[in-house]
Amino acid sequence: MxxxxxxxxxxxxxxxxxxxxxxxxxxxxxxxxxxxxxxxxxxxxxxxxxxxxxxxxxxxxxxxxxxxxxxxxxxxxxxxxxxxxxxxxxxxxxxxxxxxxxxxxxxxxxxxxxxxxxxxxxxxxxxxGEASGEFVLTKDVPNELLFLAGGSGITPIHSILKELQAIKYSGKAKLLYFVRSYDDIILKSSLESIAKDANWLTIHYIFSEIPKEGFSSGFLSKEILDQHVSNLKTSSVYVCGPSPMQTKALSLLEGLPVKSELFLLPGQNQTNVKKEGTVDVFLTLSHKTIQVKGERSILEELEEQGIYPQSGCRMGICHTCVCKKQTGEVTDLSNGEKSQLGEENIQICVSRAESNLELEL
Ligand code: FES
Missing domain, CATH: 2.40.30.10 (Translation factors)
Known part of the structure; x- marks a missing residue:
């Protein structure tokens, strides 16, 4: 050749x-x-x-x-x-x-x-890679929409608002955007130009750290929803923000049609578990045994020790990090459930070691 x-x-x-x-x-x-x-x-x-x-x-x-x-x-x-x-x-x-x-x-x-x-x-x-995700408008777009965005959770909502603008939406939509301060509003000029161009959108900024005169402040709560949303019971809701806001929203909106997208911050996979001692993780393909504390996701604990398995979303969505657990027990951090002791595929970004493990890595 x-x-x-x-x-x-x-x-x-x-x-x-x-x-x-x-x-x-x-x-x-x-x-x-x-x-x-x-x-x-x-x-x-x-x-x-x-x-x-x-x-x-x-x-x-x-x-x-x-x-x-x-x-x-x-x-x-x-x-x-x-x-x-x-x-x-x-x-x-x-x-x-x-x-x-x-x-x-x-x-x-x-x-x-x-x-x-x-x-x-x-x-x-x-x-x-290819785009994916279910946080999209339904085919029949509801007449009353409520968007709850937290921090950088505004980004997919901004795209959806642009889509509503493109299809000449004829319903009513409200955006409550929870953000640290006025200066932290992301995509502000574009959001306001959509609202100006469309009589269907109202935007409320709510500041969690630095209040500003004329604006609401605080975190997502029943009071804030009551204050800004008169048609909550008939609205379809889209929520995108960090995990505490997500959890709060899902509890406040129980019974309503809600679509949500979670933005996990680094370290949010951990569940504040403090453990005594360590467990052994035997990596069967690389023939290495490492000790982890079992306090955070296996992925984070491996990375901490200089081992970098394939990963993507780091929140249990993309399946990039799936590997075979041959033996041992893990907790699935997305739902708190403990695994069986035998062989099964696990997502190491949302699995925490509970016992000695053998992983096909
Ligand atoms: S990295 Fe996406 S599921 Fe684990």
Whole structure:
């Protein structure tokens, strides 16, 4: 087989190892780094500062991108310190916009959200997966809609509002946006331009940390709902925000049609369990035994020790982290249920070790 020293100076073995699709990727990548037949690559066309800790990345994906529905999220893979890391972000643009937008708020301890905010610039490439998620409008759009957004949970709701604008929605919608302060409102000018353009949308900002005259303050509560929503019993509700807000919303809205999307912050998988001692986790494929405390998800505890299994959403949605548990007991952190002791597949991002384990990793 011929080598191509004039294009690629790598060893002959590298060229010989390429499969047909990889060959195509290799040559296409020489033409334009965004071109690929195997991966959805997106070029960063511009970066917009939304607040002091949130940016919108404007992306031009390649031909493998199949589109999305307003409200869905997308896996974004970046290489940080030599390892590929994937996280899910909601798309904040409308499906018919020229470019994709993802709006990313920096999270304390958030590896990827901090990386995207600090390092990504115009011209960079990101790798995307396919869009997915059920946090979308129903086919028959209800006449009365209530949106409850918390912090960066506004991003999929912003996309849904743009969809309502596009279909010339004729009902009534209300957005209660819970955010730390006036300066932390994400996508403010776009939200207000939708509201200005449409007589169907009312927006209320509610500040949890720094009150502002003329605005409500506090967290989601019955009082705040009573104060702002007169038609709660007949509304269809969309909730997107951090876990405490989500839990509160679901308890306040019991019996109503509610769609919700959870935004987990780093570390929220843990359930504050303090344990004495450690348990052994034997990784059968790499023949390693490590000790973990069993206080947090197995994924977090492995990463803490420099072992980085595949992961994506880190909240039990995407199944990227599924691996076979051969023996041992885990707790499923999404519902608190304990597993059987025998063989089964587990999602290590939402599983906590309860006993010694054998994992096919
Ligand atoms: S990383 Fe998505 S389910 Fe675990």
């Amino acid at each position: 011929k080598t191509f020293p004039f294009i690629y100076n790598g060893p002959r073995e590298f060229i010989q190892s390429l499969q047909p699709k990889e060959w195509a990727d290799f040559f296409l990548g020489e033409l334009n780094p965004r071109f690929s037949v195997t991966a959805i690559k997106a070029k960063v066309v511009s970066v917009i500062d939304e607040t002091s800790d949130a940016k919108t990345l404007v992306l031009k994906p390649n031909w493998l991108w199949k589109g999305f529905q307003s409200g869905q999220h997308v896996p974004v893979t970046v290489e940080i310190g030599g390892r590929r890391v994937t996280r899910f972000f909601s798309l904040s643009s409308h499906p018919k916009d020229k470019y994709l937008h993802i709006t990313v708020k920096r999270q304390k301890g958030g590896l990827v959200s901090n990386f995207l905010n600090q390092n990504i610039k115009t011209g960079d490439l990101l790798e995307l």
